[in-house]
Amino acid sequence: MKNYRELANCIRFLSIDAVQRAKSGHPGMPMGMADIATVLFKDYINFNPSDPEWSFRDRFVLSNGHGSMLLYSLLYLTGYKKMTLDQIKNFRQLGSITAGHPEYEPEAGIEITTGPLGQGIANAVGMALAQKNLAAKLKLKFCPKVYVFCGDGCLQEGISQEAISLAGHLQLDNLVLIYDNNKISIDGSTDLSFSDNTNLRFKSVNWDVSNGDGHDFTSIKKNLDKTLKSKRPILLNFKTTIGFGSPNKSSKASSHGSPLGDEEIAKTREQLNWYYDDFMIPKSLLKDWGLSHKRCMSFYNLSKKHESKIKLFKSKNDLTKLFSKIKKDVIKITDKQATRKSSEVIIDYLSKSESIIGGSADLTGSNLTKGKSMSIIDKKNLGGQYIHFGVREHGMAGIMNGVASTNFFKIFSGTFLSFADYMKPSLRLAALMKIDPILVFTHDSIGLGEDGPTHQPIEQINMLRSIPNSYVFRPADLLETALCWEAAIKIKNGPSFLCLSRQNLPQISNSLVKIKYFKGAYIIEQNSKKNHITIIATGSEVSLAIETSNILLENKISSKIISMPSSSLFEKQSVSFQKNLLNSSTGEVFVIEAGSTMYWNKFTNKENIFGIDDFGSSAPANQVYKKFGLDPKIISKNIMKGMKKNK
Ligand SMILES: Cc1ncc(C[n+]2csc(CCOP(=O)(O)OP(=O)(O)O)c2C)c(N)n1
Ligand SMILES: [Mg+2]
Incomplete structure (x- = not known):
């Protein structure tokens, strides 16, 4: 067995020291998950710190984002240039990339913004789906994986169920969820509020499940080996100890969210035989960590040859080029039309390009989001273009963020505007990350009529307008709808919300066809x-x-x-x-x-x-x-x- 424990202790003490210096943060989770993270990065995950945005990398998502120091330590130790020791020392300080919770920065190896619990699981489903979709469209013989860490909190959140249920249905075999089963959250033991049989829960939604001891390296390896052969998404349920190594705070909620304190840190150093100064990593261990990606280089070099295929795919499928024809065509239509129908007309044009993926949360016929030529994404056709998300609005928005974060495709979805509230946490994160999903929200006012006040949005448009860095659209007719879609397709730095009518509207904006801007x-x-x-x-x-x-x-x-x-x-x-x-x-x-x-x-x-x-x-x-x-x-x-x- 390699010197995994010593390598893991590098993560533990960088985390302990950074949290102590910042006088705030969460040491317990990095201490508990360090052993698993070490084996994962040493022996399994495909990554290359000198090319962090390599398209065919495996992705690592820290859904339990409060343990951000685990991620920052890993990125520093494995050699991501942007993640310097100074960044670690400036944990949680103004201007650093080491924010309290991880903030999307692919160049530094931070694949997605996490912190609001549960989101990362949905994001990871989106990433896994995007990778499968791309692999199918490019006819690749390989498909990268997504490894997600999550805690008790993520699994208690409702969004996790929506996301894992769809992942199981689609049989995303490139998705690995690693559960930090420490039975502790902020209020104390999870016995206070959580008696799920988590394994049965995952089995019931068609996942593989495996159990392990998160501090026994043989067990960790045995479990991670299973992910290489699994034909379904897989849950690795690891028993772990929060605050591992701390004599008085391990297994206790007190290690969750505050610095250990000087005295306890000294005792932890003793218990783990770590006699180095604060932030000091011995040269030999740093070197060992720095060599971790070497085992990935042959795959890196092989897969890199396919990178040009993505460029070609994107230029062949450039959506923005379609709009001059669209605008010329739609100006000829003079009949009254609901803007949801107008949007369908545009989607029909756009869906001829393979670089757009759409879907709806079980309202396809009402949202009118399916282009005629779009084939349905299912477990036998993961390279399709249309996702039946099921009635899972929050999961849908989180999954879309995962897809959008990869930059492979433009993704759009549909539901009623009144249900935008169900998706709000993910919409906010899309705006925070400056990623570009397009949300089609139909039935955008009392104009939907008889379904009544539950379905008639009132405050939702302004809720959307109040999200910084997002783009709200509410077109009046077909031509305006085309312009709004065009703007949304071009926007790369925030989510777009298209609010569309159920009721028919007259065509009134004909003069717009000539406008340039x-x-x-x-x-x-x-x-x-x-x-x-x-x-x-x-x-x-x-x-x-x-x-x-x-x-x-x-x-x-x-x-x-x-x-x-x-x-x-x-x-x-x-x-x-x-x-x-x-x-x-x-x-x-x-x-x-x-x-x-x-x-x-x-x-x-x-x-x-x-x-x-x-x-x-x-x-x-x-x-x-x-x-x-x-x-x-x-x-x-x-x-x-x-x-x-x-x-
Ligand atoms: C949506 C959401 N609700 C609440 C919180 C605040 N919060 C952060 S960590 C945490 C406890 C999570 O417990 P667990 O996932 O078991 O983490 P552990 O203590 O084991 O590290 C809570 C409630 C949050 N970050 N996100
Ligand atoms: Mg926990």
């Missing part, structure tokens, strides 16, 4: 050069705003109507552009959007906003619109009343 908002109609007022509207309310303006004109009030299919893009324009677009002779700005009003307060006074700050109603759509005063007659009356008052 889509700035998120534009004048869709104006009665005269000198307009008295400006009306901003989005999506289904743009045609309502036009009807309103016609009534106002009969009453000698001329207006300029701004369609704002993307408030996010509009807000990125210069202040002068924004001001010019919105100005009017009276300076009055009105807004119509069938959703909560809070976002619009920055554009105008509360009484000038026609929206909904209450839950909707179950009734035919036109009646619900009337009930909330979203009717051209009512709005025009209110505008005129307000203007008189302000005179």
Whole structure:
């Protein structure tokens, strides 16, 4: 047996020392998982620190992200250039890449942002799926693996069930979940709240399961060997000791989330025979760690030859090139159409490119997310293009983040806008990581009608708008939908949310076909050069705003109507552009959007906003619109009343 324990102690003491120096952090998990991590990196995982973003690397995901020092120690020891000893010493400090929880930085070996428990498991399912999909599309004879560490907390989170259930269904045999079964979480023993039979749980969703002792190197190796032959996703359930090596804090929640303290650290050094200074790794051990990737080099060199295939695949399937034809074609369609249907028209064009993957959480026929030529991804066809995610919205969003993190494909999904709430934690992480999934959210307002207030989104659009670094779209018709899709496809640095109507809408934006730069908002109609007022509207309310303006004109009030299919893009324009677009002779700005009003307060006074700050109603759509005063007659009356008052 190699000197695994000594190598593992390097991880333990770097973690202990960094947490102590930062005066905060989680030493218990790295101490407990160091032995398994050592064997995994010494003997199994395929990686190359001098080419961290090599497409065919195995990926390592630390779903229990609070144990971030385990990852940083591994990356430093194995020789990732960006992960220096100074970074380790600056753990949790401003400007370091060694944040409290791992933050996506593939160049440094940090494959994904984790910390919100459970997410990493879903991300890993997405990565494993993306690797399988790519391998099939490039007709490769090999497929990289994804190794995930998770703790009790990750398995208690609901998202883990959604993700493992789909992974089992798809039989992703390149996915290895390594469970830190230490029976401790923050409140104490997991007996307080957790009596699952975890093995049975995984078996019931078609996983292989194997048990081991996380501190016995023979057992660790035996288990990791099984991952090489497994024909399904596999759970390695390792009994471990949190805070391993600490005489007074091991097996206790007290080692979870605070520094061990000088006295206990001294005792731990003694117990583990570690007589080196803080942050000091003996040369021989550092050298040993630094050679770990050598065993991967023949596979690296072999697989590297296929890297050009990815480049070729991407350029052959460039989605952005499709839009000039799309725009020319769709301008000819003049019939009324729901924007979800318009989106389907665009998806049909896009799906001819193999570099887009889509899906829906069991609402394919409602979201209209499946392009005609898309083949279904299942265990016999992992190279397909369309994923039936099942009713698993949160899992879907987490899985999409995993796919998007690989940069192999553009991924989009579908569900109802009201269920965006089910996905919020993953949407936030996509924005934080600046990765680019596209979320199609149909049934975007009370306009969905009879399904009633449970399904009628009110505050969701503004919830999405409030996520920093994300892009919200709400087009008014087919051409705007094409422009929004085009923008979403081009965006590489954040998630895009396409909010689309269930109900039919007229085609009103014909003039847009010639525009070169889509700035998120534009004048869709104006009665005269000198307009008295400006009306901003989005999506289904743009045609309502036009009807309103016609009534106002009969009453000698001329207006300029701004369609704002993307408030996010509009807000990125210069202040002068924004001001010019919105100005009017009276300076009055009105807004119509069938959703909560809070976002619009920055554009105008509360009484000038026609929206909904209450839950909707179950009734035919036109009646619900009337009930909330979203009717051209009512709005025009209110505008005129307000203007008189302000005179
Ligand atoms: C979604 C979410 N909820 C709560 C937390 C706070 N939290 C961090 S670690 C932890 C306990 C996790 O226990 P376990 O996974 O067993 O970790 P261990 O103590 O064994 O390292 C909790 C509740 C979190 N990070 N994410
Ligand atoms: Mg635990």
